Amino acid sequence: MIFGATGDLANRKLYPSLYRLYKKGKLAENFAVIGIARRSLTNEDFQSNVRKSVQSAVECSNDLEQFSSHFYYHSHDVTDSSSYLALKNLANNLDSHYKLEGNRIFYLAMAPEFFGTIAVHLKEDGLTDVAGYKRLVIEKPFGHDLESAKELNKQIRQAFSEDEIYRIDHYLGKEMVQNIEVIRFANAIFEPLWNNRYISNIQVTSSEVLGVEERGRYYEKSGALRDMVQNHMLQMVALLAMEPPIKLTTDEIRSEKVKVFRAFRPIEGEEVKTHFVRGQYAQGTVNAESLPAYREETMVDPQSNTETFVAGKLLIDNFRWAGVPFYIRTGKRMKAKSTKIVIQFKDIPMNLYYGKDQTLNPNLLVIHIQPDEGITLHLNAKKAGQQLDATPVKLNYANKGIDGINTPEAYEKLLLDCISGDATNFTHWDEVALSWSFVDKISQVWENTKEDNFPNYPAGTMGPKAADELLEQDGYFWWPVTDLDIEKC
Ligand code: NAP
Numbered sequence: 001m002i003f004g005a006t007g008d009l010a011n012r013k014l015y016p017s018l019y020r021l022y023k024k025g026k027l028a029e030n031f032a033v034i035g036i037a038r039r040s041l042t043n044e045d046f047q048s049n050v051r052k053s054v055q056s057a058v059e060c061s062n063d064l065e066q067f068s069s070h071f072y073y074h075s076h077d078v079t080d081s082s083s084y085l086a087l088k089n090l091a092n093n094l095d096s097h098y099k100l101e102g103n104r105i106f107y108l109a110m111a112p113e114f115f116g117t118i119a120v121h122l123k124e125d126g127l128t129d130v131a132g133y134k135r136l137v138i139e140k141p142f143g144h145d146l147e148s149a150k151e152l153n154k155q156i157r158q159a160f161s162e163d164e165i166y167r168i169d170h171y172l173g174k175e176m177v178q179n180i181e182v183i184r185f186a187n188a189i190f191e192p193l194w195n196n197r198y199i200s201n202i203q204v205t206s207s208e209v210l211g212v213e214e215r216g217r218y219y220e221k222s223g224a225l226r227d228m229v230q231n232h233m234l235q236m237v238a239l240l241a242m243e244p245p246i247k248l249t250t251d252e253i254r255s256e257k258v259k260v261f262r263a264f265r266p267i268e269g270e271e272v273k274t275h276f277v278r279g280q281y282a283q284g285t286v287n288a289e290s291l292p293a294y295r296e297e298t299m300v301d302p303q304s305n306t307e308t309f310v311a312g313k314l315l316i317d318n319f320r321w322a323g324v325p326f327y328i329r330t331g332k333r334m335k336a337k338s339t340k341i342v343i344q345f346k347d348i349p350m351n352l353y354y355g356k357d358q359t360l361n362p363n364l365l366v367i368h369i370q371p372d373e374g375i376t377l378h379l380n381a382k383k384a385g386q387q388l389d390a391t392p393v394k395l396n397y398a399n400k401g402i403d404g405i406n407t408p409e410a411y412e413k414l415l416l417d418c419i420s421g422d423a424t425n426f427t428h429w430d431e432v433a434l435s436w437s438f439v440d441k442i443s444q445v446w447e448n449t450k451e452d453n454f455p456n457y458p459a460g461t462m463g464p465k466a467a468d469e470l471l472e473q474d475g476y477f478w479w480p481v482t483d484l485d486i487e488k489c
Contacts, residue, residue, distance in 0.1 A: 007110065009109045014107070016053060022063075023063070030099050034074055035071060035072070036073075037076075043073050050067075072090065078117060087127065101132045102131035103130070103132035104127070104130055105136075112138075115156060119155055136159070140168065145443070146436035146440050167427045168414060175373055176374070181253075200362070201326070201474070202325075202341065202342070204233060204237060205478070206330040207331055207481065208334060211332050216299030216300040219306065224332070229328065234264075235431075236341065242257050254430075264314060266438065279464040281308050281331075285459075307451075309330070309334070309463045335462050339369035342364055344476070347362055360380050363377070372400075372486045374398035374400075376397070378394055
C-alpha cells in the first residue's frame with residue numbers, strides 16, 4: 001500500500017522503480033499495489049497515471065498494461081477513521097485474488113505529520129493483523145529533533161516492532177555509498193591504511209545546483225542541517241569510519257555504525273562557532289542566468305534565518321580516528337551538483353623530490369557518489385623523460401563506463417531490500433536518535449543566534465568564505481569537486 005500515491009515521490013521514484021523490478025523478474029505476478037490519496041480517481045485513472053510516470057522515467061517500457069493492471073486505487077483521507085475498514089476489505093480481497101499469503105508493506109510517501117496517525121489506524125482497524133509479514137516504510141524527515149523523533153517512534157512502535165520498520169535514507173541505496181564498505185573491507189591495500197596513522201583528513205561534499213524550488217515551506221522549518229546533515233551526511237561518515245563488522249548481517253553492520261555515532265564528539269555551545277559554518281545563498285549569476293536569493297524564493301520569509309549550506313568539522317573519539325577531522329559540507333545553489341568523498345592520506349615521511357620543479361601531491365582516494373559513480377586513486381609517478389621528476393597521476397574506475405548500463409536507482413534497490421526483508425540499508429532507531437542528539441546541539445545554538453551575515457554566499461559558488469577558513473585553520477583546503485571529476489576517455 002502506498003500512502004500518498006498521487007504525490008511527487010510516488011510518481012517520480014516509486015512507480016518507475018517497481019516497474020524496473022517487475023521487468024527484471026524481481027516481482028512475481030502475484031503482487032498488488034493499492035494507491036491511497038484523497039483525490040477521487042478510478043482504478044483506470046490511477047493505472048493510466050502509473051503508466052505515464054513509468055514512461056517518463058524509463059526509456060523502453062513495454063508490458064506496461066500488464067504491470068499497471070496490478071494497481072488499485074483507494075480514495076481515502078488518512079485522518080478519517082471511517083475509511084480504514086474499506087481499505088482493509090480491499091486489501092483482504094486482493095490478498096486472496098493474488099494469493100499474497102497476508103504479506104503487506106505499508107509505504108508512507110506522505111508528509112511526516114501523518115505517519116503516527118496512519119500507523120495507529122493500521123493497527124486499530126486490523127490492517128496489520130495478517131498471517132504473513134507486515135512492514136512499514138517511512139520517508140524522511142524522521143522528526144524535527146530528538147524529542148519529536150521519539151514521539152513519532154513511540155507512535156509507530158505501537159503498531160510495528162523495530163525490525164518491521166524500514167526508515168528510508170535513500171543515500172544508503174546509492175550504488176557507491178554501498179560500495180564504501182566493499183572498497184574498505186575487500187581490499188588488502190586500503191584497510192591497513194584506514195586510520196589516523198595514514199589518513200590526514202576526510203572530506204564529504206554533497207552540493208546541489210538547484211535552489212529550494214517549490215519546497216520553501218518545508219525547507220524554512222528544516223534547513224540544510226536537518227535536511228541533509230542529520231541523515232545522509234552522518235550516514236556516509238558512519239560508513240567511512242565504522243569498524244569491520246564480524247559478519248555482513250543487518251545487526252552486525254548497524255551495531256558498528258551505531259558505535260561511530262556514539263563516538264562523535266558533541267559540538268555544543270561556543271564550539272559550534274569554531275566547528276560549524278552556516279550559509280544562505282544570495283542572488284547570483286550562472287551561465288548568464290540571474291538566480292534569486294533564498295529570501296526571494298516562494299514561501300520563504302524575506303528575513304529568513306534558515307541555512308541553505310552547512311560545513312562542519314566532525315571528530316570521532318576512538319582509537320582509529322582520534323585526531324583525524326572529518327569535514328562535511330552540503331548546500332543548495334552551489335557551483336556543481338556533486339556528491340564526493342575525498343580521503344586524503346598523510347604526506348610521506350621524507351620527500352625526495354623537494355627542490356625540483358614541483359612538490360608532491362598527497363595521495364587521495366576519491367569516491368564519486370553522484371552524478372559520476374566510481375573511484376579515483378591519486379598517486380605520484382615519474383614524469384616521462386630524462387629527469388626523475390614526479391607528476392600526479394590518477395587511476396580511474398567509472399561504474400558507468402565499465403558496465404555500459406546505469407546502475408539501479410536507489411529506490412529500486414531499497415524497495416527490493418524491503419520486499420526481501422533486508423533492513424541493512426535502512427536506519428535503525430538508535431542511529432536516528434544519536435544523530436538527532438548530535439545535530440540538536442548545533443541547531444539550538446543557531447536558532448538562538450541570528451546570523452547577521454546572511455545571505456553570505458552568491459548562488460553558483462561553493463559556499464561562504466568561512467567554510468574555507470574552517471579547513472585553512474587546520475592547514476587543509478577543500479579539494480575542488482569539479483577538478484576531481486572522473487576523466488572521460
Ligand atoms: P507530495 O507530492 O506533496 O505528495 C503528498 C501525497 O499525500 C499526495 O499523494 C497527496 O494526495 C497525499 N495526501 C496529502 N494529504 C493527505 C491526506 N490527508 N490523506 C490522504 N492522502 C493525503 O509529497 P512528496 O514530495 O511525494 O513527499 C512525500 C514524502 O516523501 C514526504 O515525507 C517527503 O519529505 C518525502 N520525500 C520526498 C522526496 C521527493 O523526491 N519528492 C524525496 C525524499 C523524501 P492528495 O492531495 O490527493 O490527498
